[in-house]
Amino acid sequence: MAHRMTVPGLFPPPDYAHTAVVETGRRLAFLAGAVPLDPDGKLVGPEDFVAQSEQVLANLGTALDAVGCGLVDVVATTVYVVSSDPADLSRVWEVVRAGGLTLGPHTSTLVGVACLGYSGQLVEITAVAEIPGEHGEPTAPENAS
Numbered sequence: 001m002a003h004r005m006t007v008p009g010l011f012p013p014p015d016y017a018h019t020a021v022v023e024t025g026r027r028l029a030f031l032a033g034a035v036p037l038d039p040d041g042k043l044v045g046p047e048d049f050v051a052q053s054e055q056v057l058a059n060l061g062t063a064l065d066a067v068g069c070g071l072v073d074v075v076a077t078t079v080y081v082v083s084s085d086p087a088d089l090s091r092v093w094e095v096v097r098a099g100g101l102t103l104g105p106h107t108s109t110l111v112g113v114a115c116l117g118y119s120g121q122l123v124e125i126t127a128v129a130e131i132p133g134e135h136g137e138p139t140a141p142e143n144a145s
Contacts, residue, residue, distance in 0.1 A: 007019060027133065046120050049095075049122055053123050069131055078108070081110070
């Protein structure tokens with residue numbers, strides 16, 4: 001089980017934890033950056049931080065579900081926003097808060113960047129999640145002999 005903590009003596013973070021420790025023997029899922037593309041590869045919400053953030057969270061939820069996790073199982077994220085304006089970063093963080101990623105709470109870093117991989121992309125979120133299961137026993141890889 002992940003143990004999340006707000007560290008005494010550090011500034012209290014808004015809706016995220018300073019640390020997350022996962023005991024050995026647990027399975028972790030490392031997710032590639034969720035991007036604001038629909039299933040056909042079309043950019044959702046051009047020039048709209050909120051619409052792109054909502055699509056990114058939906059895509060992240062789909063990826064988490066595929067490995068047996070939910071937003072509550074996320075222990076760490078990095079949220080990338082194409083902007084140098086703290087107000088834009090705040091708009092994205094409000095969507096993250098409302099979208100359920102802060103239920104853990106998880107550790108998170110919110111970063112303003114110059115650009116991301118797709119033309120018109122404003123938001124991307126990478127994540128690490130703890131896969132729930134009985135006793136936290138890892139499963140053998142599919143191609144293990």
